[in-house]
Amino acid sequence: MPILSAQHLNFIYGKGTPYEKHAVHDISFSVEPGEIVGIIGHTGSGKSTLMQLLNGLLKPMNGTVTVDGQDIWQNPKTIRKYRFQVGLVFQYPEYQLFDETVEKDIAFGPKNMGLTEEEIGERVLRAAELVDLPPHLLPKSPFDLSGGEKRRAAIAGVIAMEPKVLILDEPTAGLDPKGRQTILEMIKAYNQKTGAAVLFVSHNMEDVAALAHRVLVLSGGKEVLFDTPDKVFAQSETLQNLSLDVPVATRIMLGLKQKGFAVKDGIYTLEAAADEIARLKKEGGANA
């Protein structure tokens, strides 16, 4: 059974006003336990809206969201429960951080789950360590952090709840390359250790190539593709028409293909590209 499932989800902002926006249009997809799903789509394609529907922050006009087979809106009084099970890290950490200190901010979720002081303390330290947030920043006000430090704090706050579905809206935006690597590894480790499913929105095709088992592509509030990265990144023209792109490695291989080299398809990491170029060098490949 899927851990998370969306069936015919629809969401309209400002219904009945001149600025009515059908932001999520009849979207259906399911996520299996332990799966990592990357979500890509142009600016304003409905990614953030969809993520907020999945953890019950927004209520769909129609359609259902189920977590572990349970319709999350069946009893609206219990909706809060799902916010702990489906943890969402917002696109802008400023929307999430609010407490006096970074430490209290990270502790907020676990506290609300009714954990003991000791457990809370442990979770805070573990989460901070996972996102590589230096301990000397814990007593600081979250508003006095740099952009990338804020993002790490916001992610730590959600990880500390140990949700069974972790949703991250552009988790690596604003991170330096090492921080980006750390967060990607953290997501992978969290997924592997806890078996939690992970959904993450990204404009960075490299992130998606590195992490996702499947990729959901949105455009204009609609689902365009939902498939494995090699299938999705094989459609470079479609993606470019949707304001998206393929990873750099794929673009370089396509460039070589256009020059007449017989390069293999389905290459989307730099490692694989290097292996393929080495093969071409050895075996020759201009006979395409």
Place this chain on the structure above:
Amino acid sequence: MIHIEDIYFSYSVEEDSEPIPLFEGLSLTIEQGSFTTILGHNGSGKSTLSRMLNGMLLPEQGRVLVQGMDTADEQNQLNIRKTVGLVFQNPDNQIVSSIVEEDVAFGPENLGLAPDKIRRRVDQALAAVDMTEYATHSTARLSGGQKQRIAIAGMLAMHPKCLVLDEPTAMLDPKGRREVLDTVRRLNKEQGMTVVLITHYMEEAATADRCIVMEQGKILLDGTPHQVFSHRKELEQTGLTMPAACQLAFLLEDRGITLPALPLTEQECITALENLLP
């Protein structure tokens, strides 16, 4: 264009605690008409530095001169803000009006321009960031990337002599990222606008005239992209990396294949490989 002369700056965390020094004798000159990118790990001081460039923050010691005007002199404040346009890291800190086109018009209005001129500038700026169809929308009801585009349009409409952008493409889709870069590159080339771009995308730095790498409030590396990106070790030690084309070149080196010169862009990489492969 801008001279930063031996500045000192620290943030005080709490009233009674020791302030933590960030800049301790930082000096830097930004040449008129240049295109400079600033790289650096999270918390290295990039945003703080950007706020020094238009006088939003003042150094504790040393001085910052914008076209000869000292940012510490209050009388220069208005002129400096007109000269140096700063796009913040978080667009929410920048957006002031509730309607998109009013927000973009805010800057030009404060310059005292005629209404028809303002109109033209707003339309141009919105078109440059592909947000024309949202002109009359509410700024509160935008997606993350749409807000970022509006914040950029607001500064473009001011036609500043120097444009400072703090991670302007962090939330944009790949096409939007390319368009924003093309726009600032064009303004730089065609109108001689001085551009300072802060970014975590190494690819964006690859095509600049100059590339500065910050580490803990200090300048670690400063030079052309080729010079800077040849310091692989230093970059990795400070938490940065190299453009993907360079990374590929190094992966090839591990496999016994050496390219004649280090490629910085995809195009350079493809050309080099074309010449090398049988």
